[in-house]
Amino acid sequence: MKRPSGTISARAGRWICYTLMLIITVYSILPAAWMMLIALHPKSSSMTGAAVLDMSNLTLSNFPEVNRLIPVWTNIGNSLFTTAIGTVTTLFFCSLAGFAFAKIRFPGREFLFYALVGTMLVPPEVAVIPLFMIMTDLSLTNSLWSLIIPKMATAVGIFYMRQYIKAVPDEVIEAARVDGCGPFRTYWQIVLPMIKPGLAVWTTLTVIARWNDFFWPLVFLRSQEKYTLMQAISLLPVGEGLSTPWPIIMAGTAIAIVPPVIGYVIFQRFQKADMTAGAVKG
Amino acid sequence: MLSFARRHGAGYLFIVPFFALFLVFQLFPILWTFYISTQEWSGLGEPESVGLKNFRLLLTDPQFWDATANTLIYWVCGLVFILPLAMGISLLLNKRDLHGLRTFKTLTFLPYVCATVAIGLIFNIMFDTQQGLVNEVLGLVGLDQVGWLTTTTWSKVPVIVLNVWRHTPWFALILLGGLLNIPRDYYEAAKVDGAGAARTFWHITLPSLRPVLMFCMIMITVESWNIFAEPFIMRGPGTSNVSLFQYMYESSFRLFKYGYGAAIGVALTLILALVSIIQLFLMRKDADA
Numbered sequence: 001m002k003r004p005s006g007t008i009s010a011r012a013g014r015w016i017c018y019t020l021m022l023i024i025t026v027y028s029i030l031p032a033a034w035m036m037l038i039a040l041h042p043k044s045s046s047m048t049g050a051a052v053l054d055m056s057n058l059t060l061s062n063f064p065e066v067n068r069l070i071p072v073w074t075n076i077g078n079s080l081f082t083t084a085i086g087t088v089t090t091l092f093f094c095s096l097a098g099f100a101f102a103k104i105r106f107p108g109r110e111f112l113f114y115a116l117v118g119t120m121l122v123p124p125e126v127a128v129i130p131l132f133m134i135m136t137d138l139s140l141t142n143s144l145w146s147l148i149i150p151k152m153a154t155a156v157g158i159f160y161m162r163q164y165i166k167a168v169p170d171e172v173i174e175a176a177r178v179d180g181c182g183p184f185r186t187y188w189q190i191v192l193p194m195i196k197p198g199l200a201v202w203t204t205l206t207v208i209a210r211w212n213d214f215f216w217p218l219v220f221l222r223s224q225e226k227y228t229l230m231q232a233i234s235l236l237p238v239g240e241g242l243s244t245p246w247p248i249i250m251a252g253t254a255i256a257i258v259p260p261v262i263g264y265v266i267f268q269r270f271q272k273a274d275m276t277a278g279a280v281k282g
Numbered sequence: 283m284l285s286f287a288r289r290h291g292a293g294y295l296f297i298v299p300f301f302a303l304f305l306v307f308q309l310f311p312i313l314w315t316f317y318i319s320t321q322e323w324s325g326l327g328e329p330e331s332v333g334l335k336n337f338r339l340l341l342t343d344p345q346f347w348d349a350t351a352n353t354l355i356y357w358v359c360g361l362v363f364i365l366p367l368a369m370g371i372s373l374l375l376n377k378r379d380l381h382g383l384r385t386f387k388t389l390t391f392l393p394y395v396c397a398t399v400a401i402g403l404i405f406n407i408m409f410d411t412q413q414g415l416v417n418e419v420l421g422l423v424g425l426d427q428v429g430w431l432t433t434t435t436w437s438k439v440p441v442i443v444l445n446v447w448r449h450t451p452w453f454a455l456i457l458l459g460g461l462l463n464i465p466r467d468y469y470e471a472a473k474v475d476g477a478g479a480a481r482t483f484w485h486i487t488l489p490s491l492r493p494v495l496m497f498c499m500i501m502i503t504v505e506s507w508n509i510f511a512e513p514f515i516m517r518g519p520g521t522s523n524v525s526l527f528q529y530m531y532e533s534s535f536r537l538f539k540y541g542y543g544a545a546i547g548v549a550l551t552l553i554l555a556l557v558s559i560i561q562l563f564l565m566r567k568d569a570d571a
Contacts, residue, residue: 017380024371025389031447032396034415035404049418097297106293112301119304121500121558123508125527126547127311129318129534134311150307153300183292212397214511219535230399234515237403246407253400264395268388 032257039063039250062251066236069248072255074225075232078144082228083210086148090206091199093153098161099187103173113162120155128219135220146220147213147228157202164198165191204267211260229256312551318544325538336545346546348521349529350553352513355438356445356525357506363446364502365495368453373487375454376461394451401444402515406431409440409516437518444512449505453498460494461487496565503561507554526550 040058043065045051066072100106101113124131131150132141140146168191176186192199217231224232233256236249319336323329340346374380375387393401408415409430417427430436464487472482488495510531513523521529527550534543 014380017374017377020370021374021380021382021386024374025386027447028390028392028451031401031404031408032392034408035400038404038407049413049415093299097300100293100296104290104293104296106290109293112297116297116300119308121504122308122312122551122554123504124308124311125508125510126530126551126554127308127315128531129540129544129547130311130314131307132535133314134307150303153303155300155304158297158300183296187296208395212399214397214399214514215531219531230397233403234399237406249403250407253397253403256400257396260395260397261392264391265388 032261035250035257036254038247039254041247043245043247045247062248063255065245065248066252066255069236070227070232070252071225072229072232072252075227075229076255078226079211079229082144082147082213083207086151086210087203087206089148089152090154090157091202094157094202095161095165095192095195095199096187097153097158098163098165099191101158101162102165103168103170103191104183116155116158120159124150125215132219141220142222142226143220144226144228147210147216151210157206160202161195161198164195168194200267204264207263208260315544315547315551318541319548321541321544323540325540329541332541336541337548339542340545340549345521345524345529346526346549349524349526350549352438352521352523353507353509353526356442356509357503359442360445360449360502360506361499363442364450364453365498367446367450368457368498371450371454372457372461373483375458390454391451393448396448398444398448398511399515401448402512405440405444406516431516431518434519434522437516437522440516441509441512441523444516445506445509449502453502456498457491457494460491464490493565496561500558500561500565503557504554507550507557526553 034052037052039062040060041052041062042057042059043062045057101109101116135141135146140149172190172194173186176190181190212230213228214230214234217228218234221227221231227235233249233252236252237244318329320331320333321329322332322335371390375383375390377383380386407413409417411417411427411429411432414430416430420426420428428436430440468486468490469482472486477485508527509525510527513525513528514531516523524532526546530543530546530550533539533546
């Protein structure tokens with residue numbers, strides 16, 4: 001007894017959805033695509049909007065040129081080091097604390113957890129001046145460790161891991177305990193393998209955040225050989241004064257965003273679990 | 283005592299790294315910021331105690347008020363644009379009968395993967411007054427050139443666009459998580475009752491997402507008051523798009539007025555605390571979400 005108009009409006013609804021998907025996709029990839037287009041043009045070309053769409057004289061020569069403006073390999077190495085060590089330590093400490101908050105009972109746990117949630121509301125950035133002095137006292141300025149150490153365990157990460165580990169059945173933890181498994185072994189051998197999807201998500205988010213970090217390197221790092229890639233590319237436009245070679249600068253920025261984008265797309269294919277699973281549910 | 287340690291030691295031991303780092307690198311520095319804000323210090327020599335002078339200066343400093351107003355605008359625009367956009371994207375992602383959803387999901391998340399600094403540089407080109415893509419497109423529909431980064435009226439726009447562009451995907455994913463957690467039978471019941479899409483959204487989807495939306499609002503708030511890279515890379519004339527946090531950075535690390543910078547930090551902390559208290563008050567019902 002269904003009226004035909006129902007199916008027509010359902011079809012129209014689908015077309016509206018596809019149109020919206022197309023618009024959002026274009027909007028999402030346009031700036032990065034535009035950057036790539038400029039990067040592939042000869043250094044002398046002017047950047048007038050539509051002229052960039054002319055594909056007749058594309059070139060890769062801007063990429064090696066970046067190396068003349070900044071020590072790009074060193075900068076990439078610094079970014080890789082900070083990202084890798086930063087991610088591994090955060091994963092470990094956040095999941096460990098998340099496990100304690102989710103599955104170990106101890107006096108004051110609720111209070112400490114709310115204190116932890118409260119710390120998310122005041123960002124460490126507002127205390128940047130004393131932080132800079134502390135780093136100076138610890139002889140950590142101009143060292144990549146100044147970027148890694150303060151963020152080895154973050155409130156958001158612990159909050160996220162706790163949500164995830166809560167979903168692990170209590171019976172599993174209890175069974176491990178009865179079998180004589182200590183808390184750390186339970187965490188390492190039982191919980192970690194069970195929360196692999198959550199770890200994968202947090203890895204993705206941390207890698208993105210660490211690789212793209214801009215403010216902290218700007219404050220703590222002093223010499224060009226210590227700069228991370230983000231910090232280095234931010235200085236590209238002032239490098240050559242008035243005749244800013246935009247195609248070369250865009251090649252530099254492309255070097256900064258293309259690796260994580262490729263990594264993300266590959267990772268996304270392998271990732272079975274949803275980015276969102278466990279992210280919100282209490 | 284010993285048995286207490288044996289029974290509960292592991293719990294405390296596992297959370298100690300966070301709290302230790304928090305004390306050294308967050309709580310102590312924040313308290314120290316309060317102290318430095320009462321000093322006059324250029325980084326060299328001894329700091330000089332000046333009481334509340336920095337705060338009195340702050341109150342009469344037009345640059346400070348400009349920066350505060352700009353940041354307030356970034357915050358409001360963040361809430362107004364990010365939430366509905368993220369909601370729309372998450373609703374699309376939740377329609378499981380559409381083709382190409384996986385690709386769509388990967389592509390819409392790309393802005394969050396791209397560094398603000400890098401995209402800020404390309405925005406400088408795209409929003410260029412003479413040669414920019416944006417003005418060229420406006421020209422096609424017969425509109426005049428806009429001095430995006432050269433006039434005080436418009437220079438906040440690219441900053442807002444970049445902020446919204448980069449942060450929307452993350453919130454879309456969080457909202458999608460919330461959507462996936464709404465029990466299916468709610469929707470089936472609504473269908474049986476003959477409720478249309480709009481009514482279903484208004485009476486089932488939105489109320490169920492309340493805690494998630496609250497979480498998003500808090501995250502947008504904290505991030506907006508901290509906005510830095512966007513206005514730092516895309517500079518407008520004068521203080522037209524300087525953020526509060528950027529003003530703090532420049533006062534401290536460019537002009538070496540550490541006491542003054544710390545006073546700005548204190549003001550920022552107080553603003554955030556106030557906004558957070560209001561938000562916590564609003565979400566107290568959903569506290570254990």
